[in-house]
Amino acid sequence: MEEYTDSGEDKNVFSDDDNDNNYFTISTQKNRTSKNTDSSPLDPKRLAEEISKIEPKHEKEKKKLFESYFKFKENLENGGDNYCFKFNKMYNDLKLDYSVLVSGFGSKVQLIETFINELCTDGPSIHFKGYLPNLSVKDLLFKITFSLFGVDKKITSPIIHCNFIKSIFESGGKDINKIRQTYGGTFEYGIPDHLYIVIHNIDGYSLRNESSQTTLALLATIPQIHMIATVDAIGAQLLWDNRMLSNFNWTTYSMPTYQPYDLELSYEVDTKGGVGNGTNKNLQPSTILTVLKSLTGISTDIFKELLTCLIEKKKKKIEFKILFDICRDNFLVSSELGLKIQLREFIDHKIIIQKDIGDTAFLILPIEISVMEFILSQLESST
Numbered sequence: 001m002e003e004y005t006d007s008g009e010d011k012n013v014f015s016d017d018d019n020d021n022n023y024f025t026i027s028t029q030k031n032r033t034s035k036n037t038d039s040s041p042l043d044p045k046r047l048a049e050e051i052s053k054i055e056p057k058h059e060k061e062k063k064k065l066f067e068s069y070f071k072f073k074e075n076l077e078n079g080g081d082n083y084c085f086k087f088n089k090m091y092n093d094l095k096l097d098y099s100v101l102v103s104g105f106g107s108k109v110q111l112i113e114t115f116i117n118e119l120c121t122d123g124p125s126i127h128f129k130g131y132l133p134n135l136s137v138k139d140l141l142f143k144i145t146f147s148l149f150g151v152d153k154k155i156t157s158p159i160i161h162c163n164f165i166k167s168i169f170e171s172g173g174k175d176i177n178k179i180r181q182t183y184g185g186t187f188e189y190g191i192p193d194h195l196y197i198v199i200h201n202i203d204g205y206s207l208r209n210e211s212s213q214t215t216l217a218l219l220a221t222i223p224q225i226h227m228i229a230t231v232d233a234i235g236a237q238l239l240w241d242n243r244m245l246s247n248f249n250w251t252t253y254s255m256p257t258y259q260p261y262d263l264e265l266s267y268e269v270d271t272k273g274g275v276g277n278g279t280n281k282n283l284q285p286s287t288i289l290t291v292l293k294s295l296t297g298i299s300t301d302i303f304k305e306l307l308t309c310l311i312e313k314k315k316k317k318i319e320f321k322i323l324f325d326i327c328r329d330n331f332l333v334s335s336e337l338g339l340k341i342q343l344r345e346f347i348d349h350k351i352i353i354q355k356d357i358g359d360t361a362f363l364i365l366p367i368e369i370s371v372m373e374f375i376l377s378q379l380e381s382s383t
Contacts, residue, residue, distance in 0.1 A: 008065045009246065010346055013347075035179040044158070047337075056260075058258070062257065062258050062259060064113065065256070065257065065258070066110075066257055066259075069085065069086045069087055069111065069255055070085060070086070070087040070114065070115070070118060072316055073197065086253055086255060087115055087118065087119055088119075089253075090102075090115060090119075090253060091115075091119045091120065093251045094120075094226040094228070095226075095247065096194075097223070098249050098250070098251040099220050099226075099227040099228070099229070099248045099249055099250050099251070099377070100227070100228045100229070100250075100251060100253065101202075101230075101231060101248075101250045101251070101252045102228070102229070102230045102252075102253050102254075102255050103230070103231050103232070103236075103252065103253070103254055103255070104255045104256030104257065105256045105257075105258060106256055106257035106258040106259040106260075106261075107257060107259040107260060107263060108200070108230045108255065108257055108259075108300040109200055109230075109260065109263050109264070109266060109294070110257075110259065111255060111257055112198055112200070112228060112230060113127075115228070116196060116198060116228075120194075120196045120226070120371060122193075122194050123192045123193060123195055123196060123226075124189070124192055124195060124196070125195075125196040125197070125198060126140070126143055126144060126147065126148070126196070126197050126198070126234050126310070127145070127198045127200065128140045128197070128198065128199045128200065128238030129200050129201070129204075129263075129348065129349075130199050130200055130201035130202055130203070130204030130206065130207050130351065131200060131204045131205075131263075131264040132204070132206070132348060133204075133205050133206055134206070134348070134349075134350055135206050135348055136206050136212065137158050137207065137211070137212040137215045138158055138161070139348060140197075141155075141158060141161040141165065141201075141215070142154075142161075142198060143344065144160070144165055144195075144197075145164070145165060145185070146340075146341075147341050147344065148189070148192075148195070148323065149168060149183065149185040149186070149187055149191075150185040150186030150187060150188060150337060151168075151183055151184060151185035152185075153184065155294060158211060158212075159214070159215060159218065162215050162218045162219055163218075165219070166218075166222050166354070167224070168183060169191060169222055169223075169224045169225075171191070171195075172191040172224075179191070183376055186337065192224065193224060194224060194226060195225050195226070196225075196226050196227075197219065197225055197226070197227045197228070198228050198229075199216070199227065199228070199229040199230070200229075200230055200263075200264075201231070201232060201264065202216065202229035202230065202231055202236070202239075203231045203232065203233040203236040203239060207373065208239065209237065209288065212357070213239050213240060213244055214244060215249035216245060216248075217240070217243075217244040217248050220247055220248050220249065220261060221247050222261075227248070232264075248382075262290055263290060263291075263294060285371055285374055285375055285378075286376055287349075287351075288351055288367075289375065289379075291345070291346075291349050291351065292379070295345055296342075298332055298333075298342060299342050299345060299346075301330070301332055301341050302323075302327055302332055302333070302343070303346065303379075304376065304380075305323070305326050305327060305330065305332070306318065306323060306352075306363070306377055307364065307365075307372050307375060307376045307379075308376065309322070309323070309326060309371060310365055310369070310372055311372050311376065314369055316364055316365055316366065316367070316369075317355075317362045317363065317364040317365070318362065318363050319337075319360055319361070319362055319363075320339075320354075320361040320362065320363055321361070323339070323363060324336055325338050327341050328337055350366075351365070352364065352365060353365075
């Protein structure tokens with residue numbers, strides 16, 4: 001005889017109570033991640049070839065947008081005013097003791113370089129690549145004192161270093177020989193009335209800290225320094241408190257270019273790591289070639305001499321003095337200081353590594369000989 005129940009429920013019917021119970025049962029189970037999380041990376045040479053096959057789009061529209069920021073004739077035809085162009089406004093703002101902050105989608109490296117070359121010709125310019133994860137604000141300060149004044153002095157505190165730079169500018173009216181005695185530099189170009197500091201990606205990874213931003217803000221307060229910076233992060237203004245904002249004294253410009261972030265992404269990071277065999281696996285040929293495109297002809301020629309010498313000797317390192325002798329004989333540099341200045345960009349990008357072994361200074365190129373040969377062939381074919 002069947003037992004009678006008055007619940008009236010079918011055992012196969014799904015209920016909300018069952019759903020709640022199942023949730024806690026399932027949530028206590030451990031999630032298992034597949035071991036095949038990363039595919040094997042492409043060979044650097046093949047990766048560069050595949051990327052080069054991608055055809056750019058909307059080039060005419062991008063060029064027209066880019067030129068609209070500074071081309072006088074086209075703007076006049078559209079009923080514009082001479083002082084309505086953004087480049088003119090930016091330059092005037094710099095002269096009125098404002099710092100210029102440029103935002104907008106797309107790489108702005110070429111845009112700012114054009115602005116500096118076209119308008120900011122009354123003083124030297126120093127460019128700092130904030131998108132490089134290896135750099136810090138100390139590198140910028142050293143670049144100012146070393147490249148501009150020839151002062152090779154290590155100062156541990158960025159704030160003290162910033163005040164040191166400020167004191168140099170304040171002594172601009174004194175006799176140059178007395179200034180050399182005081183600060184110990186060469187001061188080959190004297191003390192400029194205007195110095196343009198360009199910071200590509202002031203919101204870069206290595207600059208996202210209070211110490212770096214405080215130092216940059218103090219630099220911006222020096223009357224002779226005119227600061228131009230770019231940002232890409234939406235919340236970049238959260239980096240600055242009221243005191244920093246007062247010191248920077250920003251005037252902002254939205255100038256999208258829709259250009260690819262080739263330079264900003266040129267230093268690729270290999271998340272899978274590698275074996276330390278004297279070769280930097282993160283340093284791709286495409287990275288080096290992209291960096292070389294942004295440098296002067298002299299810097300490229302020096303790098304070609306370095307590659308040629310290392311390939312002939314089948315080594316990855318060379319004495320600094322040997323490279324200097326080669327470059328001097330080829331009329332590329334006239335002093336060791338000049339060579340150090342030319343090599344600074346390569347060192348910043350970790351393309352070249354400096355190392356002292358005993359009393360001898362060496363330059364190390366952490367890539368395979370075959371990669372050196374490939375890069376040299378690319379450079380020679382492009383000339």
